[in-house]
Amino acid sequence: xxxFVESILLLVGCALAVFVWQELMWDVxxxxxxxxxxRHGSGCASHIxxxxxxxxxxxxxxxxxxxxxxxxLLHSVCTLTSGYDPRRVALLSRRMGLDDxxxxxxxxxxxxxxxxxxxxxxxxxxDVDLRLPATGDxxxxxxxxxxxxxxxDDTDAAVRHLAARNLSPTSAAMAVEMRSRRYPxxxxxxxxHSADTMAVRIGLAAVRRTANPEMTFEVxxxxxxxxxxLLEDSLYALVALRLSVVRQSVARAxxxxxxxxxxxxxxxxxxxxxxSQAIELLCxxxxxxAIRDYAISLGESHKRRLDQPQKQTVL
Amino acid sequence: xxxxxxAVRPTDRYALQGLVAPLCRDVVVTDSVAGLERMCLRHRFxxxxxxxxxxxxxxxxTAVAVRRGGRDCRVLVLSEACHEQAVLGVVEGGVGxxxxxxxxxxxxxxxxxxx
Numbered sequence: 001x002x003x004f005v006e007s008i009l010l011l012v013g014c015a016l017a018v019f020v021w022q023e024l025m026w027d028v029x030x031x032x033x034x035x036x037x038x039r040h041g042s043g044c045a046s047h048i049x050x051x052x053x054x055x056x057x058x059x060x061x062x063x064x065x066x067x068x069x070x071x072x073l074l075h076s077v078c079t080l081t082s083g084y085d086p087r088r089v090a091l092l093s094r095r096m097g098l099d100d101x102x103x104x105x106x107x108x109x110x111x112x113x114x115x116x117x118x119x120x121x122x123x124x125x126x127d128v129d130l131r132l133p134a135t136g137d138x139x140x141x142x143x144x145x146x147x148x149x150x151x152x153d154d155t156d157a158a159v160r161h162l163a164a165r166n167l168s169p170t171s172a173a174m175a176v177e178m179r180s181r182r183y184p185x186x187x188x189x190x191x192x193h194s195a196d197t198m199a200v201r202i203g204l205a206a207v208r209r210t211a212n213p214e215m216t217f218e219v220x221x222x223x224x225x226x227x228x229x230l231l232e233d234s235l236y237a238l239v240a241l242r243l244s245v246v247r248q249s250v251a252r253a254x255x256x257x258x259x260x261x262x263x264x265x266x267x268x269x270x271x272x273x274x275x276s277q278a279i280e281l282l283c284x285x286x287x288x289x290a291i292r293d294y295a296i297s298l299g300e301s302h303k304r305r306l307d308q309p310q311k312q313t314v315l
Numbered sequence: 316x317x318x319x320x321x322a323v324r325p326t327d328r329y330a331l332q333g334l335v336a337p338l339c340r341d342v343v344v345t346d347s348v349a350g351l352e353r354m355c356l357r358h359r360f361x362x363x364x365x366x367x368x369x370x371x372x373x374x375x376x377t378a379v380a381v382r383r384g385g386r387d388c389r390v391l392v393l394s395e396a397c398h399e400q401a402v403l404g405v406v407e408g409g410v411g412x413x414x415x416x417x418x419x420x421x422x423x424x425x426x427x428x429x430x
Binding site for chain 1: 326418
């Protein structure tokens with residue numbers, strides 16, 4: 001008869017064994033990937049680049065192909081470069097067997113890192129069936145779902161498609177970033193006028209990305225509206241457009257943020273090159289003296305070098 | 316033409332190697348700043364391509380080692396789009412060209428070929 005303590009020890013032992021086994025397998029995979037890259041990486045990259053940019057014939061699949069390494073390599077080529085035909089990447093991936101590999105990886109409940117990694121490859125045009133479980137807060141499935149919208153030619157349809165899902169600001173920004181790689185981020189004014197908060201969030205992410213001055217009035221209107229859910233997005237969009245922050249509406253909107261977010265926003269203003277005077281004026285109504293002093297001193301230290309008169313060298 | 320590539324990720328190094336392969340076969344890759352310094356002190360390169368510019372802002376004298384070859388050595392930095400001041404700092408630090416990622420393959424090759 002197994003006692004309670006023995007059963008606990010058995011469970012702990014099993015968990016440890018599983019952990020060690022997983023680590024071992026991970027190490028074996030990593031070594032195999034590294035070895036394959038050192039042997040075939042250079043030649044394979046030359047073939048891929050030749051096919052994508054120089055109209056060379058499509059490379060033949062390697063006999064001993066490490067799909068993970070090949071996927072990394074293709075991802076690197078597509079991340080570093082632009083101007084390639086996505087259809088060629090899709091054809092290449094099909095020929096190399098990456099489609100099936102990605103299907104296997106993204107099936108079921110995937111780990112976040114795996115899914116994000118795969119979706120980065122997916123943005124290049126590899127066609128994978130995105131039948132993922134629609135679990136509420138699963139970032140992996142959300143980002144993959146967001147990615148599928150980047151394949152829609154029509155901007156409004158893509159925004160509707162993305163807005164149907166509860167995306168975080170980071171996921172929305174990521175989706176917009178991916179979309180910008182294939183389609184120009186031209187007209188998001190309809191998204192900014194939408195009654196749907198999520199659609200407006202996506203529109204603001206596009207404004208932050210492009211800093212399109214045509215969206216100035218929409219962004220100011222959103223800051224004036226002071227919608228709690230979109231407060232931070234609209235403030236950062238305002239900064240991205242390099243608009244003045246010395247406004248009543250901006251001060252009111254900043255006051256609605258928490259302490260950490262206010263500090264982060266002031267730091268962002270300094271980094272974006274706003275004058276110490278503008279930051280000081282914005283901080284007039286700052287309730288926390290520590291944050292006010294921090295923001296002002298940060299702005300001044302950042303600008304001190306510029307404010308100091310240049311020393312004249314007398315020869 | 317002799318090119319040195321600095322990139323931390325191995326796949327980035329191979330990708331860049333594949334990208335510049337039509338221009339020259341003499342490509343040396345390194346994954347660290349120390350390797351970059353060592354290579355520049357040993358050999359003369361026509362061009363240095365770096366993914367990221369941390370080595371210019373870390374306070375090391377890497378730029379001196381890279382510029383040892385004189386003005387003929389073209390230094391290209393590939394990085395994510397960043398703030399204007401940072402780009403100016405990089406250019407002042409001795410970089411010939413700053414290209415934001417993703418970069419067009421033919422543009423990169425043209426930059427390397429230009430004398």
